[in-house]
Structures are given as structure tokens and as C-alpha cells.
Amino acid sequence: MTKPPSKRKKAISAVSSNSTRPVNPDNPASVTIDVSAVEIPELSDEEQSDRLLLERKVERAFFEAGKALMELRDRRLYRSTHKTFEEYCRDRFGHSRQQSNYLIAAAEVYENLTTIGCQNVVNEDLTTIGSQILPTNERQVRPLTKLEPQQQQEVWQQAVEQAGGKVPTGRIVKDVVQRIMERTQVPNTYQIGEVCQILVKDNLELRGKGGCWGIVNHVGEFSCTVTMWDGEYTVRIDYLKPLNYLDSECQQMQLLCDRIKRLRDSGKLEAPAEAVLKCLGELKRPYLTKFEEKLLSFIEQECLIAP
Known part of the structure; x- marks a missing residue:
């Protein structure tokens, strides 16, 4: 039985070029397709401003959540529907009282770091893209919640330096706290x-x-x-x-x-x-x-x- 000839796909090369080569009708693979480069426009001043504003909101999200939870708890604004703050957090937000406490404590640390960092700065709405490196999530500051305010500032500065001037991970912050605790333990x-x-x-x-x-x-x-x-x-x-x-x-x-x-x-x-x-x-x-x-x-x- 004669084996039928195999069907092979023709390879077409795509080359970005403005020049045109003659097409050989006997060799379709030699066809050249012109591809124009797409130029990405720079952000306008307004777009750049919007980006910075939105980035600040993302970075401060855990801080805003912690502050809101603190007010809900302290003013007992949950009392019309729930007996306890724990039940309210579980039903309304789907997380435990402990997670709420973490966010509240993290917000207090963030506020402490912001207040100290802004003493000599006119713009108090600082973020990682401002002149001060600040936390961007709750886990980064959780190890700091058990320290005094002055210690929080010192640990955070050391953690930022250890991270090469960037926002440190929670692990880096925890390691710095552990070293200080071991050094000062009585x-x-x-x-x-x-x-x-x-x-x-x-x-x-x-x-x-x-x-x-x-x-x-x-x-x-x-x-x-x-x-x-x-x-x-x-x-x-x-x-x-x-x-x-x-x-x-x-x-x-x-x-x-x-x-x-x-x-x-x-x-x-x-x-x-x-x-x-x-x-x-x-x-x-x-x-x-x-x-x-x-x-x-x-x-x-x-x-x-x-x-």
C-alpha cells in the first residue's frame, strides 16, 4: 500500500521591517510580513497623579480598615444587630475577632510611624512613593504591635535598611524584632x-x-x-x-x-x-x-x- 504524503505546515516568518523583499512564487515560505511597532504613550501629568493617588489608597487599605474597625468597636456601632463585636466581625466581614484586633493594632503602628515620619514634612499623606517608606499590609507590622512606640520606629527603620530601602517583608521585620528582644531580654x-x-x-x-x-x-x-x-x-x-x-x-x-x-x-x-x-x-x-x-x-x- 502506498503511504500517503504527509501534510506539513508551511512556516511563515514574521519580520519587523519596512523594506519589501521580492516574493518567490515557488517558495511561499519566503514571504515577509511587515509588522509596525506599537508606540506606548507616556502617562500624562493627570494620569500620573491618578496613579499615585490610587497607589496610596491600596497601600493604606489595611490602615483604613483598622481605623474603621476601631471606631466600630469603641462606639459599639454593631449593637443594633449583634451582641458582641466578635459575632459582628464574623457575620459582616467573614473574619475572626483576632483578625480584627490585628488590623486595629496594625493601624495604630502605622499611625505611629506616619506621625513620627511627618514631623518635619509638609505633606503628611506619605506612602512608599513619598519621602518615607511605610508598611503596605498588616503582616509587615504585626511583629511591631508588642513594642513601645519608640521601638517600633527603630525596628522599622532597621527593617527598611535591611530590605535595601524598600518595603520590608513581614519576615524581615520579625527577624529584626527577634534580635532586639534577645538583646534586651532580662x-x-x-x-x-x-x-x-x-x-x-x-x-x-x-x-x-x-x-x-x-x-x-x-x-x-x-x-x-x-x-x-x-x-x-x-x-x-x-x-x-x-x-x-x-x-x-x-x-x-x-x-x-x-x-x-x-x-x-x-x-x-x-x-x-x-x-x-x-x-x-x-x-x-x-x-x-x-x-x-x-x-x-x-x-x-x-x-x-x-x-
């Missing part, structure tokens, strides 16, 4: 059974715990686990303040802590009783008044728990 001198006070500072995870006392039940290298009126928390030592109670006073507070824990674990507490325990968890002295003792004993009786 030994953990807390002891098990010691009574200390919680300092919230800028730690969102400790919100609502400021001024509460706790008893150290575990001592780590740079943190302690403390038992408070509503549970256990592992806290860095820079968020703790020693109350310098006597040993006998620490023992009294340990007994009080045990009584509160038994009540909490009973599962029989109603809201008024929980409010009382919260007040006891904020005591600024190592003893109960007679009225406080009677009130606590009454709650224990109601919950059928022996003091």
Missing part, C-alpha cells in the same frame, strides 16, 4: 507561688485583664504561667509586675485563688456571682474585708462548695 526572676499584677500595655490578648492579680504556677525562660480569677494565662515577663507580698500574704492569696478556681470549675456560677469573682480578681491588697469574705462564703454555699 532574666526571669519570678518564683512559683509569687503574686504579680498584669500589665496589658499593647497586648490585645490581655485586654480586660489590666490590674488583675495572678499567682505564678510555672516559670519559663522569658514568661510565666499565672492563675487568675478566670483561668490560666502564659504571659511574657514584661507584661507582669511583682506585688512584693510577704510569704504569708502570698499564701493567703493562694487560698483565695483556690477558692475562686473551685467556684469557677463548679459550672454553677450565675452572672452576678461571676461579677463578684471578677472584682476579687482585681484586689489591690492581700486580704478580704469582712463583707467580701461573707459575700464569697455565700456564693460557695449556694454552689455547695466548702471554703
Whole structure:
């Protein structure tokens, strides 16, 4: 059987040229197609201005979101539809309370960096295309949220330098923070059974715990686990303040802590009783008044728990 001839596609070369070569009718592959170069016009002054404005909006998006969430939370503008800010964020924006807290904290850092950077600059609307390099997303500033404002500025400047004068990644910022923390870390001198006070500072995870006392039940290298009126928390030592109670006073507070824990674990507490325990968890002295003792004993009786 005779094999049919194969069909091959003819190659056509495209050459950008204004000259014309003669076409050989016996060789179609020699055909030359003229392609004109497309000239891309430069941006006009108005277009350049629009571009800069839009880029600023993109860069500041996380900052604007954080500021808006802060106002929604502080003014409780969610109260007409939701009981808690956490439920509101989940239903309205599809993210957790923690993510909202990250954005709020990031906005505060951004504002701090902008304020300092603008002290000697007329135009306060600075971005990465201005005279100061600023963050463009929340993850870049998340490691800075646990630092003091002055430290935030120093770390950010070092991170920008390490990134070669560009916006640093979150990893670069985190590495700079870690080096500074290791360099400035002080030994953990807390002891098990010691009574200390919680300092919230800028730690969102400790919100609502400021001024509460706790008893150290575990001592780590740079943190302690403390038992408070509503549970256990592992806290860095820079968020703790020693109350310098006597040993006998620490023992009294340990007994009080045990009584509160038994009540909490009973599962029989109603809201008024929980409010009382919260007040006891904020005591600024190592003893109960007679009225406080009677009130606590009454709650224990109601919950059928022996003091």
C-alpha cells in the first residue's frame, strides 16, 4: 500500500521591517510580513497623579480598615444587630475577632510611624512613593504591635535598611524584632507561688485583664504561667509586675485563688456571682474585708462548695 504524503505546515516568518523583499512564487515560505511597532504613550501629568493617588489608597487599605474597625468597636456601632463585636466581625466581614484586633493594632503602628515620619514634612499623606517608606499590609507590622512606640520606629527603620530601602517583608521585620528582644531580654526572676499584677500595655490578648492579680504556677525562660480569677494565662515577663507580698500574704492569696478556681470549675456560677469573682480578681491588697469574705462564703454555699 502506498503511504500517503504527509501534510506539513508551511512556516511563515514574521519580520519587523519596512523594506519589501521580492516574493518567490515557488517558495511561499519566503514571504515577509511587515509588522509596525506599537508606540506606548507616556502617562500624562493627570494620569500620573491618578496613579499615585490610587497607589496610596491600596497601600493604606489595611490602615483604613483598622481605623474603621476601631471606631466600630469603641462606639459599639454593631449593637443594633449583634451582641458582641466578635459575632459582628464574623457575620459582616467573614473574619475572626483576632483578625480584627490585628488590623486595629496594625493601624495604630502605622499611625505611629506616619506621625513620627511627618514631623518635619509638609505633606503628611506619605506612602512608599513619598519621602518615607511605610508598611503596605498588616503582616509587615504585626511583629511591631508588642513594642513601645519608640521601638517600633527603630525596628522599622532597621527593617527598611535591611530590605535595601524598600518595603520590608513581614519576615524581615520579625527577624529584626527577634534580635532586639534577645538583646534586651532580662532574666526571669519570678518564683512559683509569687503574686504579680498584669500589665496589658499593647497586648490585645490581655485586654480586660489590666490590674488583675495572678499567682505564678510555672516559670519559663522569658514568661510565666499565672492563675487568675478566670483561668490560666502564659504571659511574657514584661507584661507582669511583682506585688512584693510577704510569704504569708502570698499564701493567703493562694487560698483565695483556690477558692475562686473551685467556684469557677463548679459550672454553677450565675452572672452576678461571676461579677463578684471578677472584682476579687482585681484586689489591690492581700486580704478580704469582712463583707467580701461573707459575700464569697455565700456564693460557695449556694454552689455547695466548702471554703
